[in-house]
Amino acid sequence: MNQETNYARKDSRMMMKDINQKLPDFKVNSERIARRVKLNNFLKHVFSMSTLFAIIVLAVLLYRIGADSLGWLNLGFLSRNLSIFPEKAGIYGAIIGSVYLMLIVIPVTTILGVSTAIYLEEYAAKGKVQDFIKINISNLASVPSVIFGLLGLTVFGRILNLGSSILAGGLTMSLLVLPIVVVASQEAIRAVPGFLREASYAMGADKWTTVRKVVLPVALPGILTGSILAMSRAIGETAPLVVLGIPTLILKIPSTIMDDFTALPIQIYYWTLDTVLTPEYANLAAATIVVLLVVLFVMNSAAIIIRNKFQKRF
Amino acid sequence: MTNGISKNENIVYDVKGLNLWYGEDQALKDINLEIEKNKVTAIIGPSGCGKSTFIKTMNRMIENIPIVRTTGKILYHGQDIFDKSVRVEELRTKVGMVFQKPNPFPKSIFENVVYGPRIHGIKDKALLMEIAETSLKSAALWDEVKDRLNDNAYGLSGGQQQRLCIARCLAVQPDVILMDEPTSALDPIATFKIEELIDSLKKDYTISIVTHSMQQAARISDKTAFFLMGELIEFDKTSVIFSNPADKRTEDYITGRFG
Amino acid sequence: MDDKTKIRQLIQENVSKKKNTTDKIMPRFFLLMAFVSVAATFGIVATLITDAAKFFSQVPISEVFSTKLAPLNANPSFGILPLITGTIMTTVIAMLVAVPIGLTAAIFLSQFASDKMRKILKPIMEVLAGIPTIVYGFFAYSFVTPMLMKIIPSLGAKNALSPGIVMGIMIIPLVASLSEDAMNSVPDIMREGALGLGSTKLEVTFKVVIPAAISGIMASIVLAVSRAIGETMIVTIASGSSKAFTLDITQSMQTMTAYIVEFTSGDAASGTTGYYSLYAVGLLLFVFTMGINLIAQHISKKYREEY
Numbered sequence: 001m002n003q004e005t006n007y008a009r010k011d012s013r014m015m016m017k018d019i020n021q022k023l024p025d026f027k028v029n030s031e032r033i034a035r036r037v038k039l040n041n042f043l044k045h046v047f048s049m050s051t052l053f054a055i056i057v058l059a060v061l062l063y064r065i066g067a068d069s070l071g072w073l074n075l076g077f078l079s080r081n082l083s084i085f086p087e088k089a090g091i092y093g094a095i096i097g098s099v100y101l102m103l104i105v106i107p108v109t110t111i112l113g114v115s116t117a118i119y120l121e122e123y124a125a126k127g128k129v130q131d132f133i134k135i136n137i138s139n140l141a142s143v144p145s146v147i148f149g150l151l152g153l154t155v156f157g158r159i160l161n162l163g164s165s166i167l168a169g170g171l172t173m174s175l176l177v178l179p180i181v182v183v184a185s186q187e188a189i190r191a192v193p194g195f196l197r198e199a200s201y202a203m204g205a206d207k208w209t210t211v212r213k214v215v216l217p218v219a220l221p222g223i224l225t226g227s228i229l230a231m232s233r234a235i236g237e238t239a240p241l242v243v244l245g246i247p248t249l250i251l252k253i254p255s256t257i258m259d260d261f262t263a264l265p266i267q268i269y270y271w272t273l274d275t276v277l278t279p280e281y282a283n284l285a286a287a288t289i290v291v292l293l294v295v296l297f298v299m300n301s302a303a304i305i306i307r308n309k310f311q312k313r314f
Numbered sequence: 315m316t317n318g319i320s321k322n323e324n325i326v327y328d329v330k331g332l333n334l335w336y337g338e339d340q341a342l343k344d345i346n347l348e349i350e351k352n353k354v355t356a357i358i359g360p361s362g363c364g365k366s367t368f369i370k371t372m373n374r375m376i377e378n379i380p381i382v383r384t385t386g387k388i389l390y391h392g393q394d395i396f397d398k399s400v401r402v403e404e405l406r407t408k409v410g411m412v413f414q415k416p417n418p419f420p421k422s423i424f425e426n427v428v429y430g431p432r433i434h435g436i437k438d439k440a441l442l443m444e445i446a447e448t449s450l451k452s453a454a455l456w457d458e459v460k461d462r463l464n465d466n467a468y469g470l471s472g473g474q475q476q477r478l479c480i481a482r483c484l485a486v487q488p489d490v491i492l493m494d495e496p497t498s499a500l501d502p503i504a505t506f507k508i509e510e511l512i513d514s515l516k517k518d519y520t521i522s523i524v525t526h527s528m529q530q531a532a533r534i535s536d537k538t539a540f541f542l543m544g545e546l547i548e549f550d551k552t553s554v555i556f557s558n559p560a561d562k563r564t565e566d567y568i569t570g571r572f573g
Numbered sequence: 574m575d576d577k578t579k580i581r582q583l584i585q586e587n588v589s590k591k592k593n594t595t596d597k598i599m600p601r602f603f604l605l606m607a608f609v610s611v612a613a614t615f616g617i618v619a620t621l622i623t624d625a626a627k628f629f630s631q632v633p634i635s636e637v638f639s640t641k642l643a644p645l646n647a648n649p650s651f652g653i654l655p656l657i658t659g660t661i662m663t664t665v666i667a668m669l670v671a672v673p674i675g676l677t678a679a680i681f682l683s684q685f686a687s688d689k690m691r692k693i694l695k696p697i698m699e700v701l702a703g704i705p706t707i708v709y710g711f712f713a714y715s716f717v718t719p720m721l722m723k724i725i726p727s728l729g730a731k732n733a734l735s736p737g738i739v740m741g742i743m744i745i746p747l748v749a750s751l752s753e754d755a756m757n758s759v760p761d762i763m764r765e766g767a768l769g770l771g772s773t774k775l776e777v778t779f780k781v782v783i784p785a786a787i788s789g790i791m792a793s794i795v796l797a798v799s800r801a802i803g804e805t806m807i808v809t810i811a812s813g814s815s816k817a818f819t820l821d822i823t824q825s826m827q828t829m830t831a832y833i834v835e836f837t838s839g840d841a842a843s844g845t846t847g848y849y850s851l852y853a854v855g856l857l858l859f860v861f862t863m864g865i866n867l868i869a870q871h872i873s874k875k876y877r878e879e880y
């Protein structure tokens with residue numbers, strides 16, 4: 001500390017000397033200022049270009065997909081089942097598959113995720129164990145999704161012998177998005193002001209009553225937003241399902257969670273792979289992408305609306 | 315909870331040799347003090363003197379801080395509140411608390427008031443309504459909110475919110491009300507209303523109030539305790555404390571020489 | 574007996590009768606759930622290690638670090654280097670796109686853009702970040718590759734360049750938003766101090782804001798690398814499955830992630846060396862990304878500026 005101040009003093013002394021030497025010919029150089037301002041303005045435009053680039057890419061992407069899907073996306077496409085003939089193919093089975101998948105992912109992740117968050121924030125003693133669990137979960141969030149596929153393949157597919165059924169896919173997907181739900185719920189619970197808990201305890205409420213009647217209702221919008229975002233991740237995720245070994249062509253509409261299935265992103269993947277042989281598959285893929293993007297758009301809008309509506313109430 | 319130890323029906327709280335530590339730091343040192351029924355007891359002292367710690371010990375809210383350790387006894391109607399047989403939920407139903415910053419729940423005014431009765435098992439709608447009305451009237455808030463009981467509590471002004479918190483506390487009909495600097499976040503008019511309210515409440519309830527304002531203590535309390543650095547320096551009738559304190563340090567404090 | 578006494582008695586009776594059974598059960602339930610969540614992490618590690626161990630017991634280590642990858646040959650060889658070069662190539666290309674564009678976008682958004690612009694631009698970035706990777710894969714294969722072929726005639730239909738670029742585009746929002754957060758957390762007084770001395774915004778950005786936010790910016794880049802290494806669908810679709818050991822970005826190649834996808838969907842029989850090789854590659858991928866994430870956490874913790 002002392003040494004530091006000594007250095008600082010030395011530095012400033014040298015600086016003063018410097019300045020004193022230069023001082024006689026120092027005057028405001030308006031040319032130089034103009035140059036600096038020019039550079040500022042020039043680079044400002046360069047920087048705005050990068051942002052613009054991102055927007056242009058988005059526009060091109062949407063345009064391309066929209067154009068490719070034109071004429072292919074119609075009610076028949078949504079209500080028909082798969083077929084190897086492009087004109088007869090539809091994504092009804094894939095839609096049902098994705099819905100089934102969500103029917104597993106939503107309850108599993110909300111029960112597991114919210115409970116874990118409640119435990120970590122409200123019950124766990126603050127200390128090393130809690131830190132350890134926290135680091136674990138946040139690291140889990142950044143494990144590549146394809147590795148979750150391997151986990152699902154081993155644990156659900158082979159050990160539990162669920163194969164590539166909806167249940168196996170749903171559980172794999174649940175594990176994948178679980179960290180997102182946990183982290184979002186933790187943040188939402190942590191954001192509940194301590195004075196509300198205090199008020200409840202002072203009324204003679206026990207911990208569970210306080211959590212149930214005060215903490216969870218206040219944290220609900222945050223939990224909901226996080227969960228919706230997690231679901232939208234799950235609905236668009238492909239790699240884990242491919243690794244599970246979902247068959248290429250499923251003609252039967254699944255009726256139980258033990259059935260094999262296909263889902264929207266899987267269908268996009270298989271059609272894209274086969275565009276070399278059948279160029280129209282690109283149109284089918286594009287049309288399916290439009291459906292997927294619309295679903296995602298609706299989900300994300302819901303999340304944003306909830307977030308904005310309940311922001312900052314205290 | 316009456317086991318005959320209490321020699322005097324008029325003593326609600328009898329604090330005996332209370333010590334309290336936050337980890338290694340001792341925050342309360344050998345406190346001995348009695349709180350009388352239907353009286354307002356003010357606790358004053360400079361910040362950091364332990365007055366807030368003390369009041370939060372009386373309903374064991376202080377235990378929410380994990381590193382806290384206590385020795386000594388706090389007898390509530392003769393029963394030691396630290397005794398294993400005492401459940402905090404039960405204690406806190408009898409000993410209510412009002413906080414420094416108004417802390418209503420982000421629910422409707424009605425739901426705020428009936429929070430206590432509801433969690434303690436009262437489900438009857440008509441009874442809850444009756445409780446809400448009685449409590450809001452006692453808290454001098456009824457006339458201002460009776461037409462908008464279903465509005466969110468955060469639409470009220472700060473002073474109204476604090477009176478709502480008092481109403482919420484009254485709804486379970488506690489025996490004692492602890493107040494931790496209840497007016498420090500309020501403007502003078504709202505403060506005045508709360509002080510008036512405290513005066514009207516003391517016929518039904520025993521009140522203990524922490525305040526940083528000596529004027530407030532002088533205006534509303536019957537007895538005053540002066541805390542300094544974790545010790546109870548002096549405890550007497552308010553009139554005595556403010557006119558003829560026995561301890562030099564009390565005199566220095568109330569005459570504004572420090573704090 | 575008046576109303577108040579009646580209510581008091583009723584409530585106190587209820588409270589003293591009530592047993593806090595749920596209050597005692599719930600924490601155990603939550604603990605169990607937390608345990609399941611944490612078990613998932615260990616599940617991943619355990620799965621990967623068990624089956625990867627079988628791989629390493631069957632394949633000599635000299636073969637693993639060779640350049641010959643031919644898992645389906647009659648006489649299979651499991652050299653992992655082609656996958657590593659493939660992964661490095663696409664990651665480098667992605668970083669060349671994502672870092673400059675992401676950082677300058679972050680500078681623009683946090684230092685130059687008006688509030689109004691920011692309100693429009695940020696959601697667009699969020700939309701870009703929310704698009705599933707399969708969509709980017711389709712985009713790379715059906716649009717970017719054909720477009721690049723017009724510029725580089727020798728470009729293969731499957732190549733490293735196109736998925737690399739598209740991966741970079743996908744990662745732009747990640748770099749931009751994390752760096753922007755870091756820059757925004759530089760206190761205004763530091764900025765105003767420099768502006769007050771007559772600096773232009775540009776000078777403030779490079780001499781005050783970026784040095785102060787450097788740890789957050791570095792962390793965002795490191796996380797972007799980890800994201801690029803783990804990205805699967807874009808490379809699976811657009812870079813093909815050539816297992817040649819090459820640094821030629823115009824030709825087909827394979828990343829670690831794409832190898833896993835190709836091999837599982839190709840119905841690798843359980844119990845073969847090929848099947849276990851999936852887990853070896855998976856373990857390697859896991860170690861890489863986890864290591865990088867720990868580095869990122871370390872950077873942002875160690876160099877966190879205290880304002």
